[in-house]
Amino acid sequence: MQTKLAIVGVPADRRMLGHHPFHGAGEKYLRAVAEAAGALPLVIPVLADLYDFDLLLDRLDGLLLTGSPSNVEPLHYRGPPSAPGTLHDPARDSTTLPLIPRAVSRGVPVLAICRGFQEMNVAFGGTLHQKLHEVAGHLDHRDDERRPVEEQYAPAHEVALEPGGLLHRLIGRDSITVNSLHSQGVERLGGGLDVEARAPDGVIEAFRVREARRFALGVQWHPEWKVMSNPASRAIFAEFGAASRERAATR
Numbered sequence: 025m026q027t028k029l030a031i032v033g034v035p036a037d038r039r040m041l042g043h044h045p046f047h048g049a050g051e052k053y054l055r056a057v058a059e060a061a062g063a064l065p066l067v068i069p070v071l072a073d074l075y076d077f078d079l080l081l082d083r084l085d086g087l088l089l090t091g092s093p094s095n096v097e098p099l100h101y102r103g104p105p106s107a108p109g110t111l112h113d114p115a116r117d118s119t120t121l122p123l124i125p126r127a128v129s130r131g132v133p134v135l136a137i138c139r140g141f142q143e144m145n146v147a148f149g150g151t152l153h154q155k156l157h158e159v160a161g162h163l164d165h166r167d168d169e170r171r172p173v174e175e176q177y178a179p180a181h182e183v184a185l186e187p188g189g190l191l192h193r194l195i196g197r198d199s200i201t202v203n204s205l206h207s208q209g210v211e212r213l214g215g216g217l218d219v220e221a222r223a224p225d226g227v228i229e230a231f232r233v234r235e236a237r238r239f240a241l242g243v244q245w246h247p248e249w250k251v252m253s254n255p256a257s258r259a260i261f262a263e264f265g266a267a268s269r270e271r272a273a274t275r
Contacts, residue, residue: 030063030268032086035123037094038070038115047071053090053137056248060258061086061265072118077126085275086133086268089120089140091246095208096121096142101151110154121147128233128240133267135260136242138206144242145231148214156209156227163225165244167205177249180204183221183229190232190241191220194259202229202245209244217242239267 034054036047047069057065063086094113098106100121106112120140124147127134136144142152157164167176179201185192192198210228213219220241221230233240241264247257 027269028272030061030085030265030272031083032057032061032063032065032088032268033068033080033084034065034088034090035068035116035120036070037090037092038113049090052248053088056251056261057086057088057265060251060261061268062262063265063268068119070113070115070119072115072122075119077123078130080123081127081130081132082275084127084132085272086135086264087123087127088264089124089134089136089143089242090248091138091140091205092116094139095154096139096146096152098152098154101146103151103154106154117143124148128236131237131271133239133264133271134233134236134241135239135264137248138244138246141230141242141244142208142210145210145214145217148217148233150214150217151211153209153211155207157207161225162209162227163223165204165209165223165227166207167203176205177203177246181223183223183245185221185230186219189218189220190263191230191260194263195256197256200256202247203249204244205246206244238271239264 034049036049049067054065057063094111097112120143156162182199182201184199216234217231218234223229230243247260251257
């Protein structure tokens, strides 16, 4: 019997190009959905004022929250004002923050990456360090943007996987080596989230939603990068794809 093609929604970033706003998503994320998750990526414009979120979710089998140069506005977690020049995307915040808990509660699989990981934590009531490298006891988790992109996304440090957790089961190892391209990080973990991985300095690098009906995982690193050549990354996307196809079969 033919398996129904799962549709994975990918909320866009909103950017000004010249005098006009555009909505778009990185190709590496879209390809990872198609190639490693075996699903159809569908870019969602971040036009929150035009959506009935429940009707939108009726048409989706999965939700992927991507990384981005922008940060979640601190007003959403009662944090101090951002440093001057910090890039924000209020349209994305207004779309993703209410969409994430609705998706989880309705059994729509969710995979959240980097900025998406931070969005997911905030959506569940958590808070963020805005400059993790300035917090005593923590490593500098940023990449060097002056270097070639291959070096920026190169393996940077190990993360320890929580014994008995989802990632530990999927990957079958106690630790993996990941890339690291973030300046922000979890300060207080959101309600109902369980830690799945930690960096050597104790920073939370992955979590899952404890009571989720289907796959609901956030990771701070970038598993979409060259996903097909990384067994751990492929395992994450494959599980996300399988959960999305299961959702598709019931939709």
